[in-house]
Amino acid sequence: xxxxxxxxxLRAALAPARGRRIVLVPTMGALHEGHASLLRQARxxxxxxxxxxSSVFLNxxxxxxxxxxxTYPQTPEADLDVCRKCGVDVVFMPTPEVMYCPDRSIxxxxxxxxxxxxxxxxPGHFAGVCLVVNKLFNLVQPTDAIFGKKDYQQLAILRRLxxxxxxxxxxxxxxxxxxxxxxxxxxxxxxLTPEHRAAAPTIxxxxxxxxxxxxxxxxxxxxxAAVVSTLEAIPGVRVDYAELVDAETxxxxxxxxxxxxxxxxxxxxxxxxxxxxxxxxx
Ligand code: AMP
Numbered sequence: 245x246x247x248x249x250x251x252x253x254l255r256a257a258l259a260p261a262r263g264r265r266i267v268l269v270p271t272m273g274a275l276h277e278g279h280a281s282l283l284r285q286a287r288x289x290x291x292x293x294x295x296x297x298s299s300v301f302l303n304x305x306x307x308x309x310x311x312x313x314x315t316y317p318q319t320p321e322a323d324l325d326v327c328r329k330c331g332v333d334v335v336f337m338p339t340p341e342v343m344y345c346p347d348r349s350i351x352x353x354x355x356x357x358x359x360x361x362x363x364x365x366x367p368g369h370f371a372g373v374c375l376v377v378n379k380l381f382n383l384v385q386p387t388d389a390i391f392g393k394k395d396y397q398q399l400a401i402l403r404r405l406x407x408x409x410x411x412x413x414x415x416x417x418x419x420x421x422x423x424x425x426x427x428x429x430x431x432x433x434x435x436l437t438p439e440h441r442a443a444a445p446t447i448x449x450x451x452x453x454x455x456x457x458x459x460x461x462x463x464x465x466x467x468x469a470a471v472v473s474t475l476e477a478i479p480g481v482r483v484d485y486a487e488l489v490d491a492e493t494x495x496x497x498x499x500x501x502x503x504x505x506x507x508x509x510x511x512x513x514x515x516x517x518x519x520x521x522x523x524x525x526x
Contacts, residue, residue, distance in 0.1 A: 246333065251338070270377060271323075274316070274434075283331070297332070299336040301343060358371070387413065389416070391417060443478045443481070458525065
């Protein structure tokens, strides 16, 4: 496995790989089993002849909250072990100084899907995501890239980025990996207090209950209200949003026969967790 810390090292590491499949998995590090599953899928997709590239970069531009960035876990040595075990060929591990020019002045804003859910709550977040992912696409020039459905809105926005800018890459969405208790794995889970860690699987349980209620004919607002009241019954928990939207447009449903998405973000103390579930009426 090669480790590239500069753009030049990355270009050199990828030179022999050009012309064959190159599969990119962007991450912010503090890798867990969710990331590992994306990396293994990348290895599978790339096969023996192709190349798997993982980026490990805590992108400051996508953080709207300075203390979230400052407390975000960083475990670079363990991350390299995970990458090695998953069969990654090249890890790109730049610093912010390597990644960005100090006087950078281009922004990349998606203006429809980013206005709702996390985008409405975290100003500038998705512009930062689009910027860094577009840079990674230009640097790596992957044939394929894999993103998790845990960040459902992110995946939808990146599909739009690729479509609207004609970026020649095929995006793949990977299923959410959960702990045995149902909690979606997240780098931020290690920051939960023991009490909040024990209570956090309630997010998943409330989403499963919502799926049943929706199937049984409850309205979108009833379903969302039940999620909010279940979660806010936990001491120290505040729901940032719980919304039922069209799974493709991410805006309020206009046709209940289409796939719906129930997305939730909740603060457990100062740790913000997200999860989602796809819903149908029958
Ligand atoms: P992050 O390091 O949080 O930016 O995540 C990097 C990639 O891993 C993103 O595409 C995430 O959607 C994905 N990811 C993070 N957690 C999970 C999970 N529990 N299951 C599946 N994918 C995940």
